[in-house]
Amino acid sequence: MHMADALLSPAVGATFWAGALGTIAYCSKKLKESMDEKMIPLMGVLGAFIFAAQMINFTIPATGSSGHLGGGMILAVILGPYAAFIVMASVLTVQSLFFADGGLLALGCNIWNLGVYPCFIAYPLIYKPLVRAGSSPKRITIAALISGIVSLQLGAFSVVIETMFSGRSELPFSTFLLLMQPIHLGIGIVEGFVTAGVINFIRSARPEILESTASARPLAADIPLRKVLIGLLIVAVLTGGTLSWFASANPDGLEWSIEKTFGKPELPEQEHGIMPALKKIQENTAFLPDYGFRKPEAKGEGPETEKKEEAWPKVEAGTSLSGVVGSLIVIGMVLLIGFSIRAMRKRPNPQ
């Protein structure tokens, strides 16, 4: 499932962007060091293959709904983890731009959720130890099945974590978890079977393809597992460390960065000019001062906690009305600007 921009806070989005970019840089470096140049067209065309394969739906047994391939595991098996990760990331990038799957900020999360787990957890830790060159189709199926389940469970878990840390959804952690994990158990099983089926099919029809891609890909024999694990651990600690500020509920990303730049949570106010005047008007009238709701006076400065939300202020009809009126005016203005630009552009070129 694709994470969406609207559910993310900038801090979480940026953290996962950093994780995804770091992994892309690491994989690019690895590929540069030891890649057959034949891999460049192969990776490109296989990316397009995943795209095309995702367009072909199939019915999922027992449910009657239709599903499509994820593809991360197939890529990892054929190309090895580094190239597979780059291909997967490129597929997700194109999807986020052309199909708006998720969005640009969520792209980092999506690359992480759908790329890192199959390529750097499921493949090296599960699939690779289980499958040897001469393994039976049954063994491949079992390995692919477990890998598919594990990577999708981890991916779904990440979606839950990302949503929770962003704090845009009201869903309690446990409910959300109970919602996501079972669905993705099903998806993982399907993905595992399809992966296994495709790999077995290729192995029986054209075994030389697998062999030739295996010889072309970098570090086919030994993946420095320890390095990968240490890298992941570092990223995890960094992410955890970064996220824990934001888990502490209050400063949202922008406020936090402003706080860091100016030493206080608001932009430095200008002494003269229109700003103070506007500010004053806003403070007196806005029903959303400080980008939030009016705080109860009593708890003026103490750290914001859950209590703040509980001590919810009385409903004020007057300010609500002004909000609605303001909204209508703003929407009207935006539309007016749009229409006038259109009208103005239509006139000069009569055709």
Next chain:
Amino acid sequence: MFDTEFFNLGYLDRLSYQDTFIHRIDPRIKLLSSLIFIAAVVSFPKYEVTGLLPFFLFPVIFLTLGDIPLMFILKKVLIVSPFALFIGIFNPLLDNRPAHDLLGFTVSLGWLSFASIMLKFALTISTALLLIATTSFPGICFAMQKLRIPKAFVGQLLFLYRYIFVLAEEAMKIVRARDMRSFGRRGKGIKHFVPLIGVLFMRTVDRAERVYHAMLARSFRGKLYSTKAYALTMADMLFIFVSICLILLFRVINLTALIGSWTTG
């Protein structure tokens, strides 16, 4: 449905080769300002609704100045990933503390946060679509390369993009052939899906082989080059300056509340 998906891909691509003011702006500038825009929109706290409205000015300007058909973008935003809706709809169910009183109806906090999620959804998704519709994909790749994204990845994106159309067409043939030979749901299960994908895969690898030979014949030495050069102009600088100023203004001052309070006294 499949055909339209493919059609959309090609349509967006065609839109991006128009020549308007928005299309002429440097891809780096557009990518950067889109990212700043999205970050600003997403940074609004959970219950913010009114503060988000002025931001719709940006997609409107892109749509009109960039000559992008409104209905096309609207449709894509509406049908695209229901995930935000699916997760967001729990908010009104779980959080029913009263927030505002509108003409006798009490609006709960949950509805506010839901509206906030949906507004953010509309803004961020339309920004991504409008970015690609006004900037060609190779342009975006160029911008990414300039922004220090690793070359291997950018090259991969360019390659992928070049072959999507070819392989999508092949996939379309496969789907048509299967549709003609299957009846209702019969024949569309995993059992027949796997060999289809397998065959597509084998054809793909063969194609990669041919592509590789063709590249070698054209003196490929392991590096990809791009030809089109971009230069930043005054208009580009002005564009990013104005957009950043507007984004900051909209982010820091809630214009909607301001206007509302002025008009209602």
